[in-house]
Amino acid sequence: MSIPEITQKLLAAKKDKGLSFTDLEKILGRDEVWIAAAIYRQASASEEEAKQLVEALGLDESYVKELTEYPVKGLGPVVPTDPLIYRFYEIMQVYGMPMKAVIHEKFGDGIMSAIDFTLDIEKEEDPKGDRVKVIMSGKFLPYKKW
Incomplete structure (x- = not known):
């Protein structure tokens, strides 16, 4: 399973900030699993949610647009190996x-x-x-x- 480039950047920023998904839940007011789904591009955020997430991660607003787009969901047609x-x-x-x-x-x-x-x-x-x-x-x- 390949991880989208935006996901890699969001996860790296999350790690650099020392934030957990629980921390992001408190900041965004959304469940930690939903936030993880948005980061992994399995859910789309509203513009406000995307801005809050990007700000919490210390990234510029160029990520907002992609986080609000409708994602292609699922792992694909293969048996997961993780x-x-x-x-x-x-x-x-x-x-x-x-x-x-x-x-x-x-x-x-x-x-x-x-x-x-x-x-x-x-x-x-x-x-x-x-x-x-x-x-x-x-x-x-x-x-x-x-």
């Missing part, structure tokens, strides 16, 4: 159909929106090793008959 990202791919291979079956049983025939959607990542401390808690919440959209 181990962390691959684990999510593997989770969907193993649990995708069971998740689909349970969702259909509880909600009916439809999908979970990835547009009306939130994603939170939490750290759960555990004496056996810290755990990653991923919380996805998407609006249920039933298929319509016509």
